[in-house]
Amino acid sequence: MALAIRRTTTDLFTAAKWFARRDCRFLSSLPEKAEETAEEAPKRPGRRSSSRNPALEFRHVYPEFLPDPNPKWRNSLREKLERADMLKRRNQIDIPEFYVGSILAVTIADPHAQGKINRFVGICIERKGCGLRAEFILRNVIDHQGIEVRYELYDPTIQRIQVLRLEKRLDDKLYYLRDALPEYSTFPVDMDPEILPEGTPVPLNPVQVKLKPRPWLERWERQELKGVSNIEEHLKEKDRVRRELRKTPWEKYDLMKQYRKTIPEEDQNEIWGEVYNQLHQLQITRKKTYRKRTLSTPKPQLG
């Protein structure tokens, strides 16, 4: 259902063009912005080369390697031990690059499941935590019932994390999908992975969801969300007044607040310098296995 809404006619047209070019090799559905990004490519030649330090780009791909900026919780030795443990775990399992808004399939060992294995497909609505505490939440609607599962990224019971569609959304958190129409968070369980051509930047999905009428779980109107289209329909006059009162437009000029919320560049250089070689090695091995992989993926068993 969600797929049908996302496909406008022009998109279908570009998809057809793309299919023709790629010899119709992949039967999976295609990322929407493939055509646009191909045009943009000469302006921004790759994400890597644009920055001065290539290792600093890792902060988007591996955000959990940066510690919590609260100075009360920082300790260099603990952070070092934690990073070493994370790399040890990453040597055992391939944890791919994904963002909030990407669609993932997670296979986890579950002693109570039939076959001792459980697979869940859903959209990543939140990614948070740092170090070994890093976690993400997947959401899907199964049998008209919204389901959310929280997974720890470094949990050793996770057997496989597969990115079915790599993309970003307009917002950092997609908690509003809980109050949106169910079609926006419904994804088929037997979805095929979509393969992006190598070197393309991560596509941005500009879809705007429609919220259900009130009551809501949160006051979405105060959060300045970009991914919601019909928020004004459900507001009363008093909500608009209160939203104006609660606005904090000065915060974007508060440099100290931003500084306290982030890890400074000097610290980041140190951290990435420590883990760069191993992460880069992991990326290379992943690319190799990715090329080798046969295109006919076996049908996943449903848990």
Next chain:
Amino acid sequence: MANSSLKLLCSSLNKLKINYIMQRQNSRYQPPRYRPPHWFVPKERVMTDEMLTQENRQFLEEVRQDKMNVQTALESPLSNSEPVATTQWDPFTRRVGLIARKIGNYPLWSKDGKRFQTTLLQVVDNHVIKYIPPEEFNPMVVKKPVWKEKKRLGALLVGSETIDPTIVTKEYCGLFDSVGMLPKRHLCRFMVSPHAALPTGTPLTATHFRRISRCNEALGIQRYACIPWCHQDSQETWQHSWRVLRGVKILRINTKHNVLWVLGVGIPGETGAMCYMFDTVLPLRKHKTAPPFPTHLPTDDLPLEYYDESIHPFEEPTISFEED
């Protein structure tokens, strides 16, 4: 004239006004008392300008550096002397403890996939300072004298984190100087059995608790950073208040950095707070077999990490469950 004297009278009466005295609502509240440790000697010195010349300052720095080098090169007195056969461990022995620093929390997973929150405790540069035999041990008089301790246990002073001798008082430095050590930032007294005594200068490491089991008790300094009714002066009062946590389980030990992972996040204090650790006295969790006694001898062929048998090391493959 009369007017001015009236004003005087008014101002003197104003001074007698009692409306600024506050009545405390919670009458059961007792403000925290300042509890100095029993071996208390003033540690911090008032820093003054010594008017030293540049050469003198350099000379002092050189001497300090030499002493530090000697101290770091100090070998454990246990390694060169043969272990005496008479010192045998029995279940009633009390071993020495360690001074550790809390450095944070992170989760570990067990082999059946359960998540455990752990606290990391780092053992920083611990050395035995002095042994006081039971006959000479004469503690400060407290309200309830601990007669049992006084009769049969000696006191072992353990220090952690070497500091610059010029920043501490003469009295505090004298504690260390009399036995030929450099002053330490933290000093703790552990009551030990006479045959568990250690010679001065023995380094203590995390492998002191090498057998990973419920063998450990942590004693923490609790620090309240800001309490509404506490003003600045009484922060010191809280620094010496103690909280005891019994039977803390050790899950993992790193021998290179001397770090212990202990179960739970209930270790008192913030990140960077100190705590004292020693063998547990809980009857069901006490040592059944001999731990490293009197302490673990320094050897080179230690594994980097010790794990509890229930803990899943991160370098092992993914957990999967067998189908029945």
